[in-house]
Amino acid sequence: xxxxxxxxxxxxxxxxxxxxxxxxxxxxxxxxxxxxxxxxxxxxxxxxxxxxxxxxxxxxxxxxxxxxxxxxxxxxxxxxxxxxxxxxxxxxxxxxxxxxxxxxxxxxxxxxxxxxxxxxxxxxxxxxxxxxxxxxxxxxxxxxxxxxxxxxxxxxxxxxxxxxxxxxxxxxxxxxxxxxxxxxxxxxxxxxxxxxxxxxxxxxxxxxxxxxxxxxxxxxxxxxxxxxxxxxxxxxxxxxxxxxxxxxxxxxxxxxxxxxxxxxxxxxxxxxxxxxxxxxxxxxxxxxxxxxxxxxxxxxxxxxxxxxxxxxxxxxxxxxxxxxxxx
Amino acid sequence: xxxxxxxxxxxxxxxxxxxxxxxxxxxxxxxxxxxxxxxxxxxxxxxxxxxxxxxxxxxxxxxxxxxxxxxxxxxxxxxxxxxxxxxxxxxxxxxxxxxxxxxxxxxxxxxxxxxxxxxxxxxxxxxxxxxxxxxxxxxxxxxxxxxxxxxxxxxxxxxxxxxxxxxxxxxxxxxxxxxxxxxxxxxxxxxxxxxxxxxxxxxxxxxxxxxxxxxxxxxxxxxxxxxxxxxxxxxxxxxxxxxxxxxxxxxxxxxxxxxxxxxxxxxxxxxxxxxxxxxxxxxxxxxxxx
Numbered sequence: 001x002x003x004x005x006x007x008x009x010x011x012x013x014x015x016x017x018x019x020x021x022x023x024x025x026x027x028x029x030x031x032x033x034x035x036x037x038x039x040x041x042x043x044x045x046x047x048x049x050x051x052x053x054x055x056x057x058x059x060x061x062x063x064x065x066x067x068x069x070x071x072x073x074x075x076x077x078x079x080x081x082x083x084x085x086x087x088x089x090x091x092x093x094x095x096x097x098x099x100x101x102x103x104x105x106x107x108x109x110x111x112x113x114x115x116x117x118x119x120x121x122x123x124x125x126x127x128x129x130x131x132x133x134x135x136x137x138x139x140x141x142x143x144x145x146x147x148x149x150x151x152x153x154x155x156x157x158x159x160x161x162x163x164x165x166x167x168x169x170x171x172x173x174x175x176x177x178x179x180x181x182x183x184x185x186x187x188x189x190x191x192x193x194x195x196x197x198x199x200x201x202x203x204x205x206x207x208x209x210x211x212x213x214x215x216x217x218x219x220x221x222x223x224x225x226x227x228x229x230x231x232x233x234x235x236x237x238x239x240x241x242x243x244x245x246x247x248x249x250x251x252x253x254x255x256x257x258x259x260x261x262x263x264x265x266x267x268x269x270x271x272x273x274x275x276x277x278x279x280x281x282x283x284x285x286x287x288x289x290x291x292x293x294x295x296x297x298x299x300x301x302x303x304x305x306x307x308x309x310x311x312x313x314x315x316x317x318x319x320x321x322x323x324x325x326x327x
Numbered sequence: 328x329x330x331x332x333x334x335x336x337x338x339x340x341x342x343x344x345x346x347x348x349x350x351x352x353x354x355x356x357x358x359x360x361x362x363x364x365x366x367x368x369x370x371x372x373x374x375x376x377x378x379x380x381x382x383x384x385x386x387x388x389x390x391x392x393x394x395x396x397x398x399x400x401x402x403x404x405x406x407x408x409x410x411x412x413x414x415x416x417x418x419x420x421x422x423x424x425x426x427x428x429x430x431x432x433x434x435x436x437x438x439x440x441x442x443x444x445x446x447x448x449x450x451x452x453x454x455x456x457x458x459x460x461x462x463x464x465x466x467x468x469x470x471x472x473x474x475x476x477x478x479x480x481x482x483x484x485x486x487x488x489x490x491x492x493x494x495x496x497x498x499x500x501x502x503x504x505x506x507x508x509x510x511x512x513x514x515x516x517x518x519x520x521x522x523x524x525x526x527x528x529x530x531x532x533x534x535x536x537x538x539x540x541x542x543x544x545x546x547x548x549x550x551x552x553x554x555x556x557x558x559x560x561x562x563x564x565x566x567x568x569x570x571x572x573x574x575x576x577x578x579x580x581x582x583x584x585x586x587x588x589x590x591x592x593x594x595x596x597x598x599x600x601x602x603x604x605x606x607x608x609x610x611x612x613x614x615x616x617x
Contacts, residue, residue: 114608114609117365121365
């Protein structure tokens with residue numbers, strides 16, 4: 001009897017997740033275009049928020065410039081398509097990931113020389129630097145006009161029998177769903193590796209981990225670069241989804257928005273990020289048609305959750321579940 | 328006209344800008360030094376101060392009044408915010424506090440857009456200072472010379488306040504050992520609120536002073552925040568000297584950068600920051616982190 005009590009919540013969660021994934025896979029066949037596109041956006045931003053959670057929640061590093069890596073992924077895909085007519089997904093995606101990784105290596109190398117509040121300020125400054133670069137370097141990036149992808153690519157597997165058209169909203173939704181699910185599995189696996197455990201150790205007490213003989217700088221840099229790589233992946237998906245990106249999506253407002261998603265969902269949970277991204281984007285979609293004061297509301301949510309619900313929606317749900325379990 | 332004249336003019340421009348930066352950075356540094364909170368809303372307080380000054384100057388026509396009223400109002404707002412929102416977070420560590428101030432940036436930006444609109448505004452410099460003086464064959468606005476003088480005066484005043492008065496001694500005691508200061512009967516919570524008020528008030532004063540030169544628009548909050556962050560990182564957070572020399576360095580670098588490489592001037596100051604981080608991560612005058 002006792003074991004069923006302790007095991008059942010995990011089983012219930014497993015079933016819920018399975019049902020959710022099946023439901024998500026069925027969405028494009030049942031829901032209207034508007035809903036499918038909104039869900040695609042939620043998946044992409046959920047991945048982006050989860051990539052930030054990897055450094056914020058699992059390594060204890062508050063990066064305030066994460067939009068930079070998102071932008072690096074998106075802009076690389078766009079610039080390759082526009083400037084060198086490279087529209088092949090198979091070469092654009094690795095190139096964009098590589099750019100994100102190199103950028104994360106550079107930013108991480110400098111900002112990780114400091115800790116705590118310094119780290120946060122320096123990532124913020126680097127993020128704004130990239131924003132300024134994209135804004136001013138008009139020849140390459142299109143400046144404030146943004147960067148368009150042009151025609152979205154087709155991928156033909158076992159051609160010509162099976163074609164994935166990135167321009168078709170149903171096709172692309174499934175591409176995003178599969179990519180984001182795989183990325184989530186990778187992230188979840190990563191935090192269970194020794195690397196993830198060392199990172200959590202650094203979050204709790206860096207000095208102690210260093211005394212145990214770990215090169216904490218290398219571990220932090222590794223986590224930061226992996227995080228930047230997944231943020232870049234989200235950027236790549238976004239570029240194929242939206243076919244357009246503007247410099248504003250690299251600005252501090254974007255970095256802040258990602259941070260709100262993580263905090264709203266629940267720091268250090270990964271799946272909370274999807275929850276946070278979903279809640280925030282749904283609210284933005286809904287409220288933007290009623291009010292122009294969206295930033296005010298966003299800031300207020302931010303302040304409210306930091307003050308009163310530091311564990312986010314996941315914490316609230318867990319609290320409710322625990323209460324329900326005791327009854 | 329001497330061939331070096333443009334450089335001298337730019338140097339004076341940079342000096343005036345440095346003094347404005349110093350006021351903002353000193354406010355941020357005082358708050359950080361005492362409370363260990365990096366106030367990311369510092370640019371927001373600068374912007375709100377500037378806009379309040381704009382409204383006061385517009386309705387009374389008196390620049391000096393706006394320079395007095397705006398910092399006081401912002402200082403009061405800052406103290407109240409500290410008491411209401413930051414104080415409950417002290418026991419939860421520093422990260423939530425910094426995140427909270429980041430939330431204020433969003434709220435402040437939207438409030439300013441709501442109240443004052445998105446147009447660029449400016450405050451007229453006072454009539455006494457609205458003329459030009461000739462410096463080696465070129466006109467130079469007296470208002471900017473006033474900024475240099477006023478900035479230096481404020482530097483001296485702040486230094487005196489923090490290093491030579493009992494109020495400063497109380498603040499410094501709070502920096503080095505909060506529990507001990509509390510044990511000696513100092514109401515550390517009140518000191519925190521006052522310091523936060525002082526810091527935000529300085530930012531607001533800078534906002535009013537800078538408005539005739541830099542203008543006012545939604546978004547200047549973040550421009551100022553970023554340059555201020557670079558200043559405190561370069562100079563060393565929480566040190567008065569670091570703030571002063573950091574402001575001078577970054578102010579000149581930014582000003583000359585804008586003349587020499589207009590489009591990429593911002594990168595010059597980032598380069599400076601990156602260089603400092605490689606050579607001395609704690610900043611030019613910073614002490615190694617405890």
